[in-house]
Amino acid sequence: HAAEHPPKFEGTESEKTAMPTYKLTYFNFAGAAEKLRIAFKVGGVEFEDERIEFSAWPELKPKTPYGQMPLLSIDGKAPVAQSGAILRYIGRIADLYPSDADKALEVDEVIGLDEDLMRSMGPSFTIARAPQALGHAADLPEEDRKALQVKLRAALAADEIPRFLGYFEAKLAKTGTGYFVGTKPTIADCVVLATLRALKSGWLDGIPTTLADSKPLLSAFYERMMAIPALKEYYAAK
């Protein structure tokens, strides 16, 4: 049955002679760049994975177009920002983003849902770092910040995260191919993989790393993606 044994995806051969050089710049952790690194790897496109230390950021920040990373520089040209833009660019050059409008709509819907999920986690970081940005006292004591963070994370673990994981599980059930859109990886798969890795990593204090384990299709998806040779190699080297 094709749905139980989807064809193994081995990766894409890139046309090395025609390709520009790519440099991706971000901090030295997964964050907003990991889906891009994954997309480059899955798409078989070489890139320089530039990682900036936090200490170097204050000096670099004013030199960036919008004070943010990740950044993509193509052939040494002025860098472009916005992870969603960079993601779609990689998708277009690496054949991970369908040009058909209906297929692309499916891909974009999954990417957008993932963005909503990641955004919902935002306040639980901001509350600790800059509580005034959410309408709390700027001098809110450390233990109060922590207590609020714990509360927010508990709510995420009980509500938002399972809800969105359920949406992704249902999407895989609907597609039946083992991938989110069509019969091979797209940037939608790269995005969800990055999110699953983040959830499993324990990076979110107070969010159990096992939340996705109860979803059989997502679990199989995770194993399938991690078995792609380029990703297996990338994560083995970490």
Add this chain to the structure above:
Amino acid sequence: TMQRILPKFKLTYFNFPGRGEKVRIAFKMAGIEFEDERIEFSQWPEMKAKSPFAQVPLLTIDGMPPVAQSAAILRYVGRLGNLYPSDPEKALQVDEIVGLEEDFFQARSLPFFIGRNPRAYGHPADIPNQDIQAIQANLRSTLVAEDIPRFLGYFEAKLAQSERPAFIVGDTPTVADCALLASLRAVKTGTSPGVPPTLVDAHPRLAAYYARVMELPVIRAYYA
């Protein structure tokens, strides 16, 4: 031009601009007919329970199960309506602006979202109304002093990359213009309480751009 047979489109969103407006603008710019279904907040709880992801906007194509996510729908309309380049580097420029506009929307909508769901931002669910309003007023004054001018400055700088900018990216309208117009209108028409409409005027290229886009016949007719 060849008349393309398109499906029937229905866009469902609340009866205010919000995240739906850039899509409405895109349909208009593309010259694609659509049903602009606007729902009242009172209808939302029942609709929400039946919606695929508990959110709007939703696009229904030929009565099929609806698709969510405003940016996905925007790009879809863009593809059908020649508002979204297929060249990867051109599309990258367009997508950068679309992403920036989303950040801008998020930043200036934060006080509103805190008011709608205080608990999600660490406030008690039963926080008194006047406390919420004080928080919102405080956050809005920071937005007016810092964040909004900063974002407007980014778009101004983008326009400044061209000696005579026609649209925000390139010489023809794209979904980036649809997104940007929605945001500029939100500031200009006072959709965000406490945000003076004059903030855009401090950026001459942006103010001229806004006037130019508003004068496009389909846009002028839509907002008449």
